[in-house]
Amino acid sequence: MHGDSAEGRKTRRLPSVDTVLRTPLGQSLSGRFGHAATVSAIRDAIAAARQGAVPHVSPDEAAADAQRLLEKASAPRLKPVFNLTGTILHTNLGRALLAEAAVAAATEAMRNAVALEFDVDKGQRGERDDLVRDLLCELTGAEAATVVNNNAAAVLLTLNTLAQGRGAIVSRGELIEIGGAFRMPEIMRRAGAKLVEVGTTNRTHKRDYAAAIDDETGLLLKVHTSNYRIEGFTAAVPARDLAELARENNVPLVDDLGSGTLIDLTRFGLPHEPTVAEAVAAGADLVTFSGDKLLGGPQAGFIVGRRALIERINANPMKRALRVDKIRLAAIEATLRLYRDPDRLTETVPTYRQLARHVGEIEASARYIAPQVADALGPDVTVDVVACSSQVGSGAMPVETLPSAALALTPKAGGGGALDRLAATLRALPRPVIGRIANGALLLDLRCLDAEDDFLANLAGLDRDGAA
Numbered sequence: 001m002h003g004d005s006a007e008g009r010k011t012r013r014l015p016s017v018d019t020v021l022r023t024p025l026g027q028s029l030s031g032r033f034g035h036a037a038t039v040s041a042i043r044d045a046i047a048a049a050r051q052g053a054v055p056h057v058s059p060d061e062a063a064a065d066a067q068r069l070l071e072k073a074s075a076p077r078l079k080p081v082f083n084l085t086g087t088i089l090h091t092n093l094g095r096a097l098l099a100e101a102a103v104a105a106a107t108e109a110m111r112n113a114v115a116l117e118f119d120v121d122k123g124q125r126g127e128r129d130d131l132v133r134d135l136l137c138e139l140t141g142a143e144a145a146t147v148v149n150n151n152a153a154a155v156l157l158t159l160n161t162l163a164q165g166r167g168a169i170v171s172r173g174e175l176i177e178i179g180g181a182f183r184m185p186e187i188m189r190r191a192g193a194k195l196v197e198v199g200t201t202n203r204t205h206k207r208d209y210a211a212a213i214d215d216e217t218g219l220l221l222k223v224h225t226s227n228y229r230i231e232g233f234t235a236a237v238p239a240r241d242l243a244e245l246a247r248e249n250n251v252p253l254v255d256d257l258g259s260g261t262l263i264d265l266t267r268f269g270l271p272h273e274p275t276v277a278e279a280v281a282a283g284a285d286l287v288t289f290s291g292d293k294l295l296g297g298p299q300a301g302f303i304v305g306r307r308a309l310i311e312r313i314n315a316n317p318m319k320r321a322l323r324v325d326k327i328r329l330a331a332i333e334a335t336l337r338l339y340r341d342p343d344r345l346t347e348t349v350p351t352y353r354q355l356a357r358h359v360g361e362i363e364a365s366a367r368y369i370a371p372q373v374a375d376a377l378g379p380d381v382t383v384d385v386v387a388c389s390s391q392v393g394s395g396a397m398p399v400e401t402l403p404s405a406a407l408a409l410t411p412k413a414g415g416g417g418a419l420d421r422l423a424a425t426l427r428a429l430p431r432p433v434i435g436r437i438a439n440g441a442l443l444l445d446l447r448c449l450d451a452e453d454d455f456l457a458n459l460a461g462l463d464r465d466g467a468a
Helices: 006-012 017-021 024-033 035-051 059-074 100-111 130-140 151-163 184-190 206-212 239-248 276-281 307-314 326-338 342-348 350-356 359-377 418-427 452-461
Strands: 144-148 167-171 194-198 217-223 253-256 286-290 301-305 381-393 396-411 436-438 441-445
Touching: 017 024, 017 035, 017 059, 024 035, 024 059, 035 059, 100 326, 130 144, 130 276, 130 301, 130 326, 144 151, 144 307, 151 167, 151 184, 151 217, 151 253, 151 286, 151 301, 151 307, 167 184, 167 206, 184 194, 194 206, 206 239, 217 239, 239 253, 276 286, 276 301, 301 307, 326 342, 342 350, 359 381, 359 396, 359 452, 381 441, 396 418, 418 436, 418 441
Parallel strands: 167 194, 167 217, 217 253, 253 286
Antiparallel strands: 144 301, 286 301, 381 396, 396 441, 436 441
């Protein structure tokens, strides 16, 4: 009979859901996660034991298994990671880390009612852009400014406002595609603008723009190429020359800087990138740029320039759909205030602290933690300190790198996907460690590692053989 079979005897030795619920841990779980969720987890734990042919599970053991299931299910999907990829502004890892001042401001805004669209002095309705407009104008030299939820939105809103049903003239060499299928021609089409391509992929001249201008022209558009460079036999029209041409023909020039920077990056050993202030001074009627890349703030898109054009943009009904909330506005304001003291940005803004880290400091960090990492991973993995190169990321300066140092982790048994398994093991830690595979090793670039002790403590999640 089935009741006398080995399977039947195993099943009878598994506790009932009600028995597990009555254990001290079961009652605690019910109070913590709710009765329905706890019952479901207990059933799953008992079912797993049954399917695994476990001969005996006590009520306390079943409750502990249910606890693991509940804690895993309730853990945030958006979790902190160690970014050891060598890419400072990693799009897939959230780009810029916020300054402590921005974190504090955002937290304060979350905890309290705030004067978001309320003029405290006048006791009447205000505009949310007022919170950051003066700072943006001060830092860029622009007449006016507005903010939306990212730079793609800034470009879309600008095109829709100034060139809907009209021509937008742009060089073929600037019809970019960046991550997430952002293609400039498609954005222009969705904005209702008519794309007018001029020049060739590698060479565009001022006369090409001039020949394309007619009564249907809505604007001239200059686009930062962001994630690629064309080198060799090339020609591009400087923004100042385009601005002159735009004024002569009474059409606006929009300069999309993409990442955008408020300071000269040569202080970090990087090539000069036009700052927003330089783009405004060169004569662009509007300049668009990001908040969460080289600016080091939260995700946002800024539009600065002529007051009359900004007023038209703010009157566009699309603006409301693209606006930012109180949390991001608080963080943006706090971040922009830090730029009033540019000499301290490497102390106050994490992006610039990471850009400015000297390779010698990174090498010292690598030598310090290498023995402890080797001990945590066990004898089957070799850990070496190697030189490597970091990059800025997020489309900023795609061909420029910074000297850095990394731990090169190499499984001694190299076949059968050992590197992939090692990478997966580090990603399975309580705080996932994200590196990159290159040159037959898993590289952990330490440029962005600020908390060595936290990193080492996280490795306690590995057993002696390097398994998570």
